[in-house]
Amino acid sequence: MSNVLVLGHKNPDTDSICSAISYAYLKKQLGMPAEPIRLGEANNETLYALEYFKFEQPRLVEKVAAEASQVILVDHNERQQSAADIQDVQILEVVDHHRIANFETVDPLYFRAEPVGCTATIILKLFKEHGVEVPSDIAGLMLSAIISDSLLFKSPTCTEQDLQAARELAEIANVDAAQYGLAMLKAGADLSNKTLEDLMSLDSKEFEANDHRFEVAQVNAIDVNEVISRQKELEVLMNEKIARKNLDLFAFVVTDILNNDSVAIVLGRKADIIEGAFKSSVVDNRILLPGVVSRKKQIIPVITEALS
Amino acid sequence: MSNVLVLGHKNPDTDSICSAISYAYLKKQLGMPAEPIRLGEANNETLYALEYFKFEQPRLVEKVAAEASQVILVDHNERQQSAADIQDVQILEVVDHHRIANFETVDPLYFRAEPVGCTATIILKLFKEHGVEVPSDIAGLMLSAIISDSLLFKSPTCTEQDLQAARELAEIANVDAAQYGLAMLKAGADLSNKTLEDLMSLDSKEFEANDHRFEVAQVNAIDVNEVISRQKELEVLMNEKIARKNLDLFAFVVTDILNNDSVAIVLGRKADIIEGAFKSSVVDNRILLPGVVSRKKQIIPVITEALS
Numbered sequence: 001m002s003n004v005l006v007l008g009h010k011n012p013d014t015d016s017i018c019s020a021i022s023y024a025y026l027k028k029q030l031g032m033p034a035e036p037i038r039l040g041e042a043n044n045e046t047l048y049a050l051e052y053f054k055f056e057q058p059r060l061v062e063k064v065a066a067e068a069s070q071v072i073l074v075d076h077n078e079r080q081q082s083a084a085d086i087q088d089v090q091i092l093e094v095v096d097h098h099r100i101a102n103f104e105t106v107d108p109l110y111f112r113a114e115p116v117g118c119t120a121t122i123i124l125k126l127f128k129e130h131g132v133e134v135p136s137d138i139a140g141l142m143l144s145a146i147i148s149d150s151l152l153f154k155s156p157t158c159t160e161q162d163l164q165a166a167r168e169l170a171e172i173a174n175v176d177a178a179q180y181g182l183a184m185l186k187a188g189a190d191l192s193n194k195t196l197e198d199l200m201s202l203d204s205k206e207f208e209a210n211d212h213r214f215e216v217a218q219v220n221a222i223d224v225n226e227v228i229s230r231q232k233e234l235e236v237l238m239n240e241k242i243a244r245k246n247l248d249l250f251a252f253v254v255t256d257i258l259n260n261d262s263v264a265i266v267l268g269r270k271a272d273i274i275e276g277a278f279k280s281s282v283v284d285n286r287i288l289l290p291g292v293v294s295r296k297k298q299i300i301p302v303i304t305e306a307l308s
Numbered sequence: 309m310s311n312v313l314v315l316g317h318k319n320p321d322t323d324s325i326c327s328a329i330s331y332a333y334l335k336k337q338l339g340m341p342a343e344p345i346r347l348g349e350a351n352n353e354t355l356y357a358l359e360y361f362k363f364e365q366p367r368l369v370e371k372v373a374a375e376a377s378q379v380i381l382v383d384h385n386e387r388q389q390s391a392a393d394i395q396d397v398q399i400l401e402v403v404d405h406h407r408i409a410n411f412e413t414v415d416p417l418y419f420r421a422e423p424v425g426c427t428a429t430i431i432l433k434l435f436k437e438h439g440v441e442v443p444s445d446i447a448g449l450m451l452s453a454i455i456s457d458s459l460l461f462k463s464p465t466c467t468e469q470d471l472q473a474a475r476e477l478a479e480i481a482n483v484d485a486a487q488y489g490l491a492m493l494k495a496g497a498d499l500s501n502k503t504l505e506d507l508m509s510l511d512s513k514e515f516e517a518n519d520h521r522f523e524v525a526q527v528n529a530i531d532v533n534e535v536i537s538r539q540k541e542l543e544v545l546m547n548e549k550i551a552r553k554n555l556d557l558f559a560f561v562v563t564d565i566l567n568n569d570s571v572a573i574v575l576g577r578k579a580d581i582i583e584g585a586f587k588s589s590v591v592d593n594r595i596l597l598p599g600v601v602s603r604k605k606q607i608i609p610v611i612t613e614a615l616s
Contacts, residue, residue, distance in 0.1 A: 106609050108405055112421075
């Protein structure tokens with residue numbers, strides 16, 4: 001029997017990598033030959049977490065069907081965010097906390113989605129439901145995922161359940177969540193070794209709404225202006241991507257992790273919906289988004305609604 | 309705050325009605341103003357279960373948006389099986405045991421699907437996870453749903469989890485599952501007060517595969533030949549439905565609940581796929597399906613595969 005691959009989304013973030021490792025661990029304890037993989041490069045924040053808790057990066061697998069006939073998806077369900085050949089394998093399970101769209105199966109499956117801030121919060125429940133103990137290092141990874149997705153518990157996506165899970169996990173991992181979390185977020189916001197191309201794809205997700213295709217990239221920063229000062233160069237790359245992928249809209253969001261605000265650069269033939277959608281002015285292709293830190297809760301639904 | 313409507317699929321079966329009542333009860337215990345409804349007439353089997361455990365039928369609601377802004381789906385997720393105006397309301401939760409298709413939301417939601425034989429089996433888990441006791445009469449309804457979906461535990465869809473749930477529920481409801489179950493199935497297989505039009509829509513579900521639309525109706529019978537003897541009249545009605553709904557394929561399946569076999573009448577421009585799909589001859593638009601009792605596990609995947 002070949003391994004069952006456990007994978008997060010393309011352009012993986014800390015939740016995608018850490019939930020893949022954690023859930024594969026749980027499935028192995030339950031007797032399934034599960035292996036975590038990643039669909040792309042881990043970012044600096046994730047690398048910090050992996051190194052801190054002494055894990056190797058999961059193996060990079062770009063086409064899953066050559067490796068396995070069955071997979072488990074964590075932290076995503078939309079097929080355009082998954083492996084390019086996802087339709088060629090059987091999806092055994094999904095554990096996710098996003099909206100459901102562009103997902104279809106032939107057979108019934110185990111699908112567990114909950115409107116919480118992080119996949120790892122659901123995975124902690126699954127450990128408990130199966131009566132499996134969370135090892136200290138796995139707890140550290142799951143805590144890292146919650147800190148990452150919630151921007152250290154400050155995002156509006158963060159629920160009481162995420163907070164409670166983080167408290168339990170910090171205790172098992174024996175770390176101070178606030179101190180460890182700030183160090184991890186700062187490692188992720190260190191953009192010094194990143195090219196502009198890197199920034200564009202580091203954490204970028206594609207969506208569809210009403211037959212329109214749009215993409216939203218998000219980078220965390222300590223100094224937002226350092227990124228925005230290179231807007232002209234960024235726009236060249238953004239326009240290239242829009243043309244290559246035939247996008248109707250591309251938003252590049254820079255989030256200030258210390259002050260919890262964002263600035264977005266918006267381009268594409270549907271960029272004119274942004275002012276109405278966010279009820280604010282777009283000046284020089286740029287819009288200020290005070291208090292906006294969550295792509296999932298504060299950006300995607302607003303754009304989806306405006307495009308519909 | 310208006311009620312949150314809890315609904316099963318169109319042409320409701322015993323699981324759709326009983327899971328709607330049971331889950332609405334659980335949500336009410338948890339503080340949500342939930343109300344079970346039904347999208348169509350309950351069948352004889354369901355009426356038997358409701359009467360036995362002294363429940364009224366849920367209210368018939370054909371358009372949900374006029375009544376509520378939020379709904380919970382049980383026992384289905386595909387939009388063509390749901391309320392006609394389902395896209396006008398927010399789907400708060402889904403609890404289901406079918407494949408996932410034609411389902412999309414703007415926001416994250418609670419989505420719990422498991423590959424078990426019956427929605428009620430999952431709902432029993434949810435009672436336990438929330439620490440809510442299952443009342444005796446509600447247990448009776450949930451047991452009825454499992455017996456119905458599993459044809460008294462004989463369908464290949466029936467899992468060890470369904471069996472275990474049925475054992476627990478029979479004890480709470482204080483009934484003998486085998487004896488009660490056979491009486492309930494026989495009540496459902498009593499077709500004497502049904503017109504041919506009734507048989508066509510009693511338990512009929514529409515599906516899509518590779519841009520083809522197909523529908524599979526299923527009726528349980530004690531005497532299959534009693535139904536098949538009226539094939540010519542049935543075919544007239546089937547062809548009318550195919551034309552009206554522009555179906556590529558319509559299969560009318562009669563299942564022998566005592567011997568666990570089925571016979572299907574198949575019509576439509578794609579009916580020629582049936583022989584290859586089921587590796588058996590179609591004679592006079594009719595095919596014998598020995599050992600086939602489960603639409604979900606033994607019919608839909610086979611047709612979907614053949615159409616793809």
